[in-house]
Amino acid sequence: MLKNRNIPFGYCMVNGKYALNAPEAEVVRKIFADYIGGKSLKTIATEMQIPYNMGKAQWNKNMVCRVLENKKYIGENGYPEIITPEDFEQAARIKAERNTYRKPVPQDEQHQAEVTITEYKPTDEIQRMTNEINRLLDSENADRDKIEALIIKCAQLKYTTICEVRT
Numbered sequence: 001m002l003k004n005r006n007i008p009f010g011y012c013m014v015n016g017k018y019a020l021n022a023p024e025a026e027v028v029r030k031i032f033a034d035y036i037g038g039k040s041l042k043t044i045a046t047e048m049q050i051p052y053n054m055g056k057a058q059w060n061k062n063m064v065c066r067v068l069e070n071k072k073y074i075g076e077n078g079y080p081e082i083i084t085p086e087d088f089e090q091a092a093r094i095k096a097e098r099n100t101y102r103k104p105v106p107q108d109e110q111h112q113a114e115v116t117i118t119e120y121k122p123t124d125e126i127q128r129m130t131n132e133i134n135r136l137l138d139s140e141n142a143d144r145d146k147i148e149a150l151i152i153k154c155a156q157l158k159y160t161t162i163c164e165v166r167t
Contacts, residue, residue, distance in 0.1 A: 129154040
């Protein structure tokens with residue numbers, strides 16, 4: 001079983017004090033620059049050339065994420081600064097924006113928010129046209145032009161029957 005790093009990536013111990021590991025520190029700067037530049041965690045991980053741990057050649061997106069979240073890189077707790085606090089904050093903002101989870105609207109604000117619900121109710125004509133399209137698609141000698149024309153006409157009818165209900 002591989003041992004976890006005791007010293008964060010980018011640092012080493014010299015005479016009992018934390019010091020920069022130059023090649024690793026450069027990789028940390030590149031990780032931040034690439035992430036701020038728009039690359040994904042996974043893309044950055046696949047491009048890494050220096051191993052995170054000795055004996056473990058490949059990076060993964062979680063390792064990259066840990067680097068981006070580690071405040072020691074801005075000079076906390078006696079560690080030398082590798083990146084600026086501004087770059088750290090910018091990466092944190094980008095990470096928060098990329099997070100796909102959105103918190104639900106609090107109850108007291110919910111009544112103020114206008115909600116739009118789209119409703120669709122097929123008419124008899126739309127249902128008839130849909131059945132006709134399916135019948136033609138299942139036939140052996142289907143007329144492609146006729147089917148395409150029916151699909152477009154059916155889509156137009158469906159679009160006109162969509163209504164928005166505001167609550």
